[in-house]
Amino acid sequence: MEQYAMKGGVPLVGEVEIGGAKNAALAILAAAIMTDETVVVENVPDVRDTNVLMKAMESVGATVVKTDRHTVKINGYQIDNLVIDDEHIKKIRASYYLLGALLGKYKHAEVPLPGGCNLGTRAIDQHLKGFRALGADVRVEHGFVIAEANKLKGNHIFMDKVSVGATINVMMAAVMAEGKTVIENAAKEPHVVDLANFLNSMGANIKGAGTDVIRINGVNRLHKTEYAIIPDQIEAGTYMMAAAITKGDIMVKNVIPKHLECISAKLIEIGCEIEESDDAVRVVASKRLNNTQVKTLPYPGFPTDMQPQMTVTLGLSSGISIVTESIFDNRFKYVDELARMGADVKVEGNTAIISGVNKYTGASVSAPDLRAGAALVLAGLAAEGLTVIDDIKYIERGYEDFPEKLKHLGAHMEKVESDKDLRKFEMKIG
Numbered sequence: 001m002e003q004y005a006m007k008g009g010v011p012l013v014g015e016v017e018i019g020g021a022k023n024a025a026l027a028i029l030a031a032a033i034m035t036d037e038t039v040v041v042e043n044v045p046d047v048r049d050t051n052v053l054m055k056a057m058e059s060v061g062a063t064v065v066k067t068d069r070h071t072v073k074i075n076g077y078q079i080d081n082l083v084i085d086d087e088h089i090k091k092i093r094a095s096y097y098l099l100g101a102l103l104g105k106y107k108h109a110e111v112p113l114p115g116g117c118n119l120g121t122r123a124i125d126q127h128l129k130g131f132r133a134l135g136a137d138v139r140v141e142h143g144f145v146i147a148e149a150n151k152l153k154g155n156h157i158f159m160d161k162v163s164v165g166a167t168i169n170v171m172m173a174a175v176m177a178e179g180k181t182v183i184e185n186a187a188k189e190p191h192v193v194d195l196a197n198f199l200n201s202m203g204a205n206i207k208g209a210g211t212d213v214i215r216i217n218g219v220n221r222l223h224k225t226e227y228a229i230i231p232d233q234i235e236a237g238t239y240m241m242a243a244a245i246t247k248g249d250i251m252v253k254n255v256i257p258k259h260l261e262c263i264s265a266k267l268i269e270i271g272c273e274i275e276e277s278d279d280a281v282r283v284v285a286s287k288r289l290n291n292t293q294v295k296t297l298p299y300p301g302f303p304t305d306m307q308p309q310m311t312v313t314l315g316l317s318s319g320i321s322i323v324t325e326s327i328f329d330n331r332f333k334y335v336d337e338l339a340r341m342g343a344d345v346k347v348e349g350n351t352a353i354i355s356g357v358n359k360y361t362g363a364s365v366s367a368p369d370l371r372a373g374a375a376l377v378l379a380g381l382a383a384e385g386l387t388v389i390d391d392i393k394y395i396e397r398g399y400e401d402f403p404e405k406l407k408h409l410g411a412h413m414e415k416v417e418s419d420k421d422l423r424k425f426e427m428k429i430g
């Protein structure tokens with residue numbers, strides 16, 4: 001069983017390069033099949049979720065060729081099947097982006113109901129509402145969402161709640177619909193903007209992405225493009241938090257500082273020093289961190305995908321901190337694992353009350369989901385002694401070369417495949 005093993009207590013120091021944004025890549029890779037011409041996508045992160053999605057695209061006939069680790073050539077012309085039934089696709093959330101892409105291009109799509117991290121109920125009612133508003137007949141049968149339309153017609157759609165996935169999916173379904181579509185109460189995340197820019201580079205006509213009103217004029221067809229994905233805001237934030245929790249000094253390179261503003265502001269609030277340049281952010285933490293209050297919100301608010309990493313960092317700060325999760329209804333499952341490392345966190349509904357402790361001690365813990373798994377790695381890097389993390393497949397869904405990048409920053413960490421490997425690691429670190 002693959003595990004991460006680490007011995008904490010070492011301040012992380014040095015430079016780390018951030019890869020392409022997973023949540024932009026998943027939308028852009030799906031949208032790439034909307035033209036019959038060849039699309040080249042650069043800066044695609046080499047993580048499980050993107051690789052599973054590309055396999056599913058190939059399974060319906062798309063040509064998907066990696067010309068290097070992070071560059072993919074895609075051509076949707078050969079697609080001959082609109083039923084996505086790849087066994088792996090059910091495991092990832094972003095499978096539903098193929099609904100919007102196939103419906104938008106072929107006016108028909110059959111895709112399994114999405115899987116993904118268990119963060120509570122993860123409804124897709126807003127996606128279906130958007131597709132129906134564009135004229136599609138949408139039904140759920142045998143665990144599949146089936147969407148079809150003779151034609152798609154633009155409409156004025158009010159999202160009942162801000163949803164990244166629904167905003168992205170409806171945008172894809174609308175780009176080749178007849179007439180104008182307006183999406184109100186749209187998500188404003190950087191990856192929504194990245195998808196809009198990608199589609200516009202293919203000849204779409206989308207305005208207002210990044211605001212809460214997106215206006216789309218349908219076009220007849222989309223054409224080839226070459227496009228590079230933006231850096232990953234959450235990967236960057238995770239390494240920024242790694243500097244804070246280990247009292248280190250990390251230069252996080254290849255980022256868009258504007259996308260990190262809320263994270264930087266919170267780190268300054270708890271006592272870190274932040275230096276920003278055009279494409280890098282340096283985080284220095286030299287003393288015990290202060291407590292604070294955090295509430296997760298849609299962008300540009302504090303990202304829910306940084307909530308676990310913030311909570312484990314505040315678990316070592318002085319005083320009482322409060323973290324409120326306003327996006328998902330069950331995103332504190334990792335707190336039980338953190339308690340095994342000595343954290344003092346009480347969860348009441350969607351609020352965590354954190355009493356800062358002086359130290360964490362290493363323990364065996366399991367990653368309950370992607371970002372919580374990354375947060376437990378951060379806790380292990382700060383803890384005294386050995387930490388072993390199970391279920392790292394969740395973490396590898398969204399972090400490329402996580403152990404390698406952390407070791408480059410001075411972490412005593414290995415990915416172990418057996419008890420023998422673990423014993424070797426224990427002997428090595430003493």
Ligand code: EPZ
Pocket residue numbers: 022023026093094117121122123124125126127128161162163164165166187304305327328329370371398
């Ligand atoms: C995307 O999930 C991301 N995943 C998530 O990142 C991220 O946490 C989330 O956006 C919020 O930023 C991908 O992009 C693949 P939502 P998504 O639709 O689209 C409810 C990670 O760690 N909702 O914005 O599923 C929903 O239940 C992952 O990379 C409805 O009720 O998020 C949730 O409570 C984890 N009806 C809230 O809205 C709907 O139709 C926000 O969900 C859609 C959503």
